[in-house]
Amino acid sequence: MRKFVFCIATIVTALFFATQQSKAVPVGLDAGWVNGTTPDANTPLLFEFTLDPGVSAYFSLTDCCDPGDIWTITGTFSGVSTFEFFSFNEFQQGIGDFGLQYDSEWFGSAFSHFQLLLGPGAYALSIFGNGIDGEQFPASVGVRIDAPAVPLPAAFPLLAVGLSMLGFTGCWKRKAAV
Numbered sequence: 001m002r003k004f005v006f007c008i009a010t011i012v013t014a015l016f017f018a019t020q021q022s023k024a025v026p027v028g029l030d031a032g033w034v035n036g037t038t039p040d041a042n043t044p045l046l047f048e049f050t051l052d053p054g055v056s057a058y059f060s061l062t063d064c065c066d067p068g069d070i071w072t073i074t075g076t077f078s079g080v081s082t083f084e085f086f087s088f089n090e091f092q093q094g095i096g097d098f099g100l101q102y103d104s105e106w107f108g109s110a111f112s113h114f115q116l117l118l119g120p121g122a123y124a125l126s127i128f129g130n131g132i133d134g135e136q137f138p139a140s141v142g143v144r145i146d147a148p149a150v151p152l153p154a155a156f157p158l159l160a161v162g163l164s165m166l167g168f169t170g171c172w173k174r175k176a177a178v
Contacts, residue, residue, distance in 0.1 A: 024048040024124065025143075029057055033102035033142040035064070036127065040137050044074075044126035047143055051120045057145045060115045061127070062102055064140035067110035071141055075125040081112035102142035117148070 024046040027034050036045035051057055061081060063069045071081040093103045105111040129139040 027143055027145050029055070029145050030147055031144070033062075033144050035102075035140060035142060037138050037140040038127075038129050038131075041128065041131055044128050045141065047125045047127065048123065049145055050122045051118060051145075053120045055147065056117060056119050057147045058115055059118050059123075060106070060113070060144050060146065062106045062113050062142045063111040063129075064102065064105055064142055066131075066139065067108075068112075069139050069141075070112055070130045071114065072128045072130075073114065073125055074128075076121070076123040077116065077118075077125075079114050079116060081114040083109065083112055085109075085113070102144075105142065118145075 025034055025036060025048070027047050027049040029049070029051070034047070036047065038045050061071060061073070063071065063081065069081075073079045073081075106113060127141060127143075129137075129141060131137040131139045
């Protein structure tokens, strides 16, 4: 009887843990920071997002809370977070549930970062943290997707100068006619 109960308990436990797999967290374009927390080095954080045809965006990742974590990204693309700063910092700050916290950590030199410009497509990522050499868990990370600012065409400044010169010339001719 004990063996039977033990077998049933083992099966129920195995089924429970099999159904507790991480579900992918959706990440929205220009929606701010999305939080992810992993309980250990073997449990990945899963993130999914899609960029429509003709859309490019920056994928940004920053460490959270305990300085020094390194994050490894696998899936549609691969990468490792570093302590370097990245060129695209033009995203709107303070948006999302964790906006202010992750904004300060994005600009902080004690937290690792990762950034990559992505093209259109569907992305599925698994992100693993080292928990500062495997000792600081749970570990948290912030992820966001931001469209780059649309640059003004090179001809726009010339158009502005030309229109202002036409306006100045028109005003000067009116004053001369009076």
